[in-house]
Amino acid sequence: MMRHMKLNVIWLSIFLASCCSDYVIENNDTVFLTKTDSGYYELLLKGVRCVGGHDPISVVFKSKTEILHYLYTTKRIGTLYPKDFIVSYEQGKLDYPHTFLNVKGTVELRSRDVVIKLAIPHYNNSGEIENYVSYEFNGEYKLSESRGISGRS
Secondary structure, three states: OHHHHHHHHHHHHHHHHHHHOOOEEEEOOEEEEEEEOOOOEEEEEEEEEEOOOOOHHHHHHOOEEEEEEEEEEOOOOEEEOHHHEEEEOOOOOOOOOOEOOOOEEEEEEOOOEEEEEEEEEEEOOOOOEEEEEEOOOOEEEEEEEEEEEEOOO
16 A cells, blocks of 8 residues: 555656656747837847646646737847846836846847847845856757837837
8 A cells, every 4th residue: 555655646747747848949030120119129038938837727637828928128239238228027127027037148149049148147035146047048049030119119
């Protein structure tokens, strides 16, 4: 009886770990650049994430959700440092609490592609930066540029 219980606990643990172990499922291989009417370039980053861990149903059925992040800058080309851009998880929102603070790294905007190499802070329970973790949209992407002007931002 005890042996079966241990075996069931092991199988349940493996099952739960497999359901929610991959938070980042995928990022689109293309990012979208638009010039806003306020003068910023808006870089749209899209990805799919596992919802698991938030509720038991999501864990069992591996629910997925689309996630969007936005990077705002006044520069169209070149290597951008944190003083040159704002990373936001809500379109058009350029101020805290919608933006990532204390970001480190670079974003390289080229004519046809973008390379993102950022680290974002991980805070402890006291609100102090404990360490930095890799930004979930790090990587190299194709760039799709819209010629129109976005009314947001």
